[in-house]
Amino acid sequence: MSVVPAQQSGGGGGSSGLYDVLELVLDRGLVIDAFVRVSLVGIEILKIDVRVVVASVDTYLRFAEACNRLDLESGPNKSTGLPELVGEMTESGARGKSKGALSGAAQTISDAFSQARDEGRGEESRSESRPRARRAPARKKEESE
């Protein structure tokens, strides 16, 4: 069997990777008018959480709350996870074509965000795997220096 590069599935949880495929099985593929299709009422597939920003009061308040948690004036000393985050963002700023250089102000914000990250860690189960994976090499690099 000619299996091409390792099957890639999802970026985070395996179960939602499943959803990604089932969606195509249900909504795409050849339809032949001479055949009938089974009813799709009551589909038993995984639900996904809505993560795209929806304009709503709830969203606004949530964002405002996230911003209010930022301490824009505090220095790096207030946050422990900071050096990694700044390193990461600086790196991406340099690599990204249109990201623009991060200003000093932006770095200060990064302090605050890393703080917010720590505070909000409990709620961030879905999006944790990737950031954690990204931070790991940075940490390793520091240790080796």
Next chain:
Amino acid sequence: MSTYVYGITAGSHSSLPEELAGVGDPARPLRTVEGGGLTAIVSDAPEGLRPKRRDLLAHQTVLSEAGAGGSVLPMRFGSLAPDDDAVAQVLQERAEHYRERLAALDGRVEYNIKATHNEEAVLYRVMSENPELRALAESNRRSGGGSHEDKLRLGEMVAQAVQRLESTDADEVRRQLEPAAEAVSPGPDSTGWLANVSFLVPRDGSARFVEAVDEVRKNNPHLELRVNGPLPPYSFVEPGPAEPARTPSGTVAAEE
């Protein structure tokens, strides 16, 4: 008993993998129906078949396995013919069309990409790029969080900035991956993604496509990309690779 149809392959398609389970509980054994020089992969249709997860997965697995042995036109889930003869008749009547599609999709697989924002990283970026927002947030913070109206105003501005970024990033993801694909098809409408796009990729170009995805990830740490593939070319069966990869709607190839 009606016949469940999984997909259509060229007549020369090699035999199905042994022990491959079809839909239903217990899983119905697979068989083939021939007509017009083509072969349909089918099984008995269970009574009262519903789109249960197990059945959707069976459909998907059969097609993935069959696709590994040669070009397959995947049927949408739940296609039922009255009987095997009806399947053979359809194959005969439309043999030319299906053969053309099979040839067009031969050696090609689908990769589906879904993108979301890492909210934290996105807020970070939005704030870092927008002094006005920073000032507003700072002012709110000084007054102990600000009034309800203050919060709404800040939140709305942040939400708008994030939404603009969602739209830009959706275009960006597509634009950056198109060069590694032969065709592009927007994914099914579903919420939760800022981008949901399928790409038709030559099997032997899969590594290149995956590299392109990694590159997008590397250049956009605020984006989370979910990659699913190689898949049977669900999104490209009809009318096939409709849209050349190089003619995206509304996006102009920007200089790198």
